[in-house]
Amino acid sequence: xxxxxTGFSLSIFLAASAFGQSGxxxxxxxxxxxxxxxxxxxxxxxxxxxxxxxxxxVSSSAAPQGGKIQDLKGxxxxxxxxxxxxxxxxxxxxxxxLFSGVTTVRSMGVSGYYDVGLRELKKQGVVDAPEVLAAxxxxxxxxxxxxxxxxxxxxxxFSGVRGAESYRRVTAANLERGVDWVKITSTxxxxxxxxxxxxxxxxxxxxxxxxxxxxKRGIPxxxxxxxxxxxxxxxxxxxxxxxxxxxxxxxxxxLMKEKGTFLAPTVAVVADLMSPGGxxxxxxxxxxxxxxxxxxxxxxxxxxxxxxxxxxATDTGYGTDGTLTLQHEIEALTQxxxxxxxxxxxxxTVAAELLRIEGRTGSIQKGYEADLIVVDRxxxxxxxxxxxxxxxxxxxxxxxxxxxxxxx
Numbered sequence: 001x002x003x004x005x006t007g008f009s010l011s012i013f014l015a016a017s018a019f020g021q022s023g024x025x026x027x028x029x030x031x032x033x034x035x036x037x038x039x040x041x042x043x044x045x046x047x048x049x050x051x052x053x054x055x056x057x058v059s060s061s062a063a064p065q066g067g068k069i070q071d072l073k074g075x076x077x078x079x080x081x082x083x084x085x086x087x088x089x090x091x092x093x094x095x096x097x098l099f100s101g102v103t104t105v106r107s108m109g110v111s112g113y114y115d116v117g118l119r120e121l122k123k124q125g126v127v128d129a130p131e132v133l134a135a136x137x138x139x140x141x142x143x144x145x146x147x148x149x150x151x152x153x154x155x156x157x158f159s160g161v162r163g164a165e166s167y168r169r170v171t172a173a174n175l176e177r178g179v180d181w182v183k184i185t186s187t188x189x190x191x192x193x194x195x196x197x198x199x200x201x202x203x204x205x206x207x208x209x210x211x212x213x214x215x216k217r218g219i220p221x222x223x224x225x226x227x228x229x230x231x232x233x234x235x236x237x238x239x240x241x242x243x244x245x246x247x248x249x250x251x252x253x254x255l256m257k258e259k260g261t262f263l264a265p266t267v268a269v270v271a272d273l274m275s276p277g278g279x280x281x282x283x284x285x286x287x288x289x290x291x292x293x294x295x296x297x298x299x300x301x302x303x304x305x306x307x308x309x310x311x312x313a314t315d316t317g318y319g320t321d322g323t324l325t326l327q328h329e330i331e332a333l334t335q336x337x338x339x340x341x342x343x344x345x346x347x348x349t350v351a352a353e354l355l356r357i358e359g360r361t362g363s364i365q366k367g368y369e370a371d372l373i374v375v376d377r378x379x380x381x382x383x384x385x386x387x388x389x390x391x392x393x394x395x396x397x398x399x400x401x402x403x404x405x406x407x408x
Contacts (some may be wrong), residue, residue, distance in 0.1 A: 025050045025067025026396065028372070030060050031077040034380065036348040036363035038341060041378065047077065049370040052396035057366055070403070075390065076378055078344065079363050080104065080371030082351035083130075083326045084264050085222075085243055085313030089114045094129040096318040099400050100325045101389040103371035104131045104362075106355055108183045108222065108243065108315070109138040111146050116177055128399050131371075133180040133355055135222070139170050139210055140185040141201050147173075164209035167202070171213040182214045182221045184239070187230035190246070190292065191273065193284040197226035197292075198247055200233065207237035220356070222264075226292075228252055235261050241311070241354055246270075246296045250306075253299070257306050262354045264313040265300050267293075267332035272324055300336035310338065311354050312347035327386045340380045370396040374403070 026049040032041045046063035048056040056064075063069075080103025088094050089110040097105060107115035115134035122129045137147045141161050148158050151173045157166055171182055186207060190197035211221050215238075223234035226246040234242060235255050241262040242248070248256075248263075256263065273280045274289025303310055312333060316324045326347055333343040352362025361369045374391035392400040 023051065025064065026370075026393070026398070027063050027067055027069050028077060028374075028393075029063055029069055029071045030074055031072045031374075032074055032378070033057070033364055034076060034078045034344070034378075035365065036079045036345060037365075038345065041076065041380070044074075045077075047364070047370075047372070049393065049396045052370055054364065054366055054368050054370050057364070070391070070398075072374055072391075072403070075403075076375050076385075077364070078373050078375070078379070078386075079348040079361070080373055080392070080394065081326050081347045082106075082312075082355070082362060083314055083347070084241075084311045084351045084354060085266060085315050087315070087317040088118070088132075089317060091118070091127055091129065093318040094118055094127070094132075098128060098130050098394060099389075099392060100318070100327070101373040101386070101392055102130050102326055103373075103392070103394050104133070104352075104355070104357070106133045106181060106222075106313075107135050108181075108224075109135055111137075111144060112150060113137075113177050113179075116179065119180075128394065128397070130394070131361075133357075134178075135181040135183040136174040136177050136179040137170075138183050138185055138224075139167060139174065143170065164205050167206045167209050168213045171210045175214065175217050175219060179219065182210060182219055183224065183243075184210055184221060184234070185224040186234045187225045187227040189224075190226055190244070190270075190288060191280055191285065193282050197244075197288075198228075200227060200230035202230065202233070204233040204237055207234050207239070211238045235259060243313070243315070244296070245299050245303075246292050248299050250302055253303050253306050253308055256303070256308050260309075262309045262311050262350075263300075263303050264311045264354075265296055265303075265333075265336075266313050266315040266329065267296055267300065267336060268324060268328040269315040270296055271328075271332065297336045300333065300338070304337055304342070309350050309353070310342075310346050311351045312343065313351075325387075327383070330383050330386060334383055340383050343383055344379060344386075 028047040033045045046060045082104040083102045084106045086105045119132035121127045186202045188195040188199045220240035222241045223239040224243045225231035228249045232252040312329045330343045352358040372393040377385045379385045390402045
């Protein structure tokens, strides 16, 4: 068993590691760099960080002498991970995600527009948290009741959202709150025992109305879709990503390839569904998970073969009692046929492309944001090494440092 930090000691540990204020230089020395762009690791590099960005990547022998020197001693440096489907509704959950190595998240539905608030606090530098791309409330036939408390002007839709114009109104309410994404549900959920995840819930015309309303503001749309009919309707209507996609047909996957639609399959959460305990603990859901697992693995393998871009995502809230992390999804993707590099890219460069932030983060390049993680051994040999993150740098700031356990 390794050394375990209590909540108290961890808070001290993290506070002591918080380096990266404006103007300071951080040099990560003797790193084996996996930049996320697909090449082999580059050995003995120095990454120079200043003002939240990577200002240089040089041989360790040519590294500058000033600033804070962090000797990685041959450990492996990767881009910070991107979780493309989360439900984070508190600062504690956001910090848990960050300390696991996730430096960017796409929020796919929370109450009270907490994700928008968290995004703004992060931008202000008030909190240490991943960068948040927020979706606010789900746009679906039966919205959360608290949406109507936040947006009482939608009160006459309380009994249900039906028809293109009603969906436009709910979409517009989210857009007015400044969301970065719109999330729809074109099939029923899998995580409730009284639903059928194959069942389509929105017509193609209703989905198209949401996509049109969002596109006017330059906002992309993601569609929760397990069943093929609902998934295909969403792809035809122009959504940017399909979330889950458990029962998608090869025909629909071919259409996704043609239209450039991304797939976020959330395989690991299906494993959680079928296991006692965890976020889902219901015998009906355990049976459902057992028949979903082979289908989603088949979908991911087919998507890879056809060239559909696969993105890593957890569909978790990083709750205090939960154990699911993005590393579990990366491992699950390798079990579906992705290579370790492809699975890592699903959580870095491909995810950044989905989120339209690939020009500034998701890979290790000069001029990019300094979102970085360090692990002990080469994850291209085994992605399980990603489970043990030793250092997290978020916007150039060291927020987690577990590299040195020596006593003074």
